[in-house]
Amino acid sequence: MKKYVLVTASTKGLGFEIAKSLSFAGYNIILTSRNKENLVHAYKSLNQDLEHKMIEIDFSKDNIKEKLIKEIADLPLHSIVHNFGLKLQNDKHPIDTDILNQSIYNNFTISIEINNLLAKQFISDSSTIIHIGSTASLHAKASPSYTLSKSLINTYVKNISYEYINQNIMICAVLPGILGHEDSEWDKKKSIDKKRYEEVQKKQPLKRFALPTDISGYIVDLIQQKSLMLSGSVLKLDANEY
Numbered sequence: 001m002k003k004y005v006l007v008t009a010s011t012k013g014l015g016f017e018i019a020k021s022l023s024f025a026g027y028n029i030i031l032t033s034r035n036k037e038n039l040v041h042a043y044k045s046l047n048q049d050l051e052h053k054m055i056e057i058d059f060s061k062d063n064i065k066e067k068l069i070k071e072i073a074d075l076p077l078h079s080i081v082h083n084f085g086l087k088l089q090n091d092k093h094p095i096d097t098d099i100l101n102q103s104i105y106n107n108f109t110i111s112i113e114i115n116n117l118l119a120k121q122f123i124s125d126s127s128t129i130i131h132i133g134s135t136a137s138l139h140a141k142a143s144p145s146y147t148l149s150k151s152l153i154n155t156y157v158k159n160i161s162y163e164y165i166n167q168n169i170m171i172c173a174v175l176p177g178i179l180g181h182e183d184s185e186w187d188k189k190k191s192i193d194k195k196r197y198e199e200v201q202k203k204q205p206l207k208r209f210a211l212p213t214d215i216s217g218y219i220v221d222l223i224q225q226k227s228l229m230l231s232g233s234v235l236k237l238d239a240n241e242y
Contacts, residue, residue: 001123002051003078005223006030008059008111011038013181014132015083016045017212018219022081023047025220030072032084034058059084059110069117077121079128079223082111085150087185091143100145107149112156115171122169126226129164129171130219131157133234137175139242154234161232170231174219177238180209205239 004027010019011033019029023046031046032055033039039054046052053075057067086106088099111131136142137150157173164171178186178200186209190197201209215237222230236242 002028002076003123004028004030004053004072004075005079005081006032006072006077006114006118007081008032008084008114010081010083011035011042013184014176014179014212014215015081016042017216018081018083020045021213021216021220022223023050023052025224026050027078027223028052028075030055030075032057032059032068060086060106064110064113065117068114072118073121075121076123077118077127078123080114080118080130081219082114082129082131084110085132085134087143087146091145093144095144100148103145103149104152107146108152108156111153119164119167119169122167125168126228127169128223128226129169130222131171131173133173133175135175135177135236135238135242138236157234158232165228165231168228170222170226170228172222172230172233172235174215174222175234175236175238176210176215177241178204178209179212179215181212184209205241210238 005022007015007019009015010031019031023029028050029046029052031039031042036056043052043054055068055071088103091099131153133153134150136147137154140147153173157171161171180186
């Protein structure tokens with residue numbers, strides 16, 4: 001039986017590397033992006049011995065039922081990797097409640113809606129839902145609305161884990177440290193304040209920022225292990241920075 005994995009925001013950076021790694025581990029990938037050209041480019045990099053699907057969707061604006069759920073309703077779903085999230089401009093103190101609400105919607109609510117709509121579509125063997133969070137939810141040294149919205153993920157996976165265990169679904173959160181790939185938040189900061197970029201980079205345990213390949217293999221392992229014992233876990237991947 002084909003095993004499809006939905007990876008949100010999967011044509012660049014960490015999401016792309018996760019999708020590619022999973023495809024070469026034998027999983028059919030459901031790619032999502034708001035950019036059709038990026039979808040096509042990412043699709044060509046996947047394991048071409050398998051059948052994958054492309055979904056053009058802007059999670060921050062589009063109707064999820066119409067744009068996503070209808071498109072994959074007949075596919076045997078094995079796992080979900082929630083990688084979509086946004087940092088908003090002017091996210092600072094004092095907190096603007098409009099920005100807070102937008103941040104919560106983009107970084108938390110969307111993934112919960114997807115879980116609720118797709119939970120009954122999983123195939124019979126142990127399935128996995130992985131939320132890509134942020135270590136900012138632990139150290140709180142980031143913009144306030146972003147930090148708060150990411151913190152909700154940690155509590156959610158712990159709270160709902162018992163419910164999903166009864167459905168043979170393992171749910172967890174994976175919190176990467178600072179990612180330094182092209183177009184990442186810190187990659188953009190390099191051109192704005194190179195000195196600050198280099199100072200923070202040198203303070204990392206590995207003397208560099210994390211790469212998508214540092215995280216993607218771990219995601220593959222989590223999905224392949226199918227261990228319900230990991231349900232509700234919040235897994236920090238930052239080389240013990242915090």
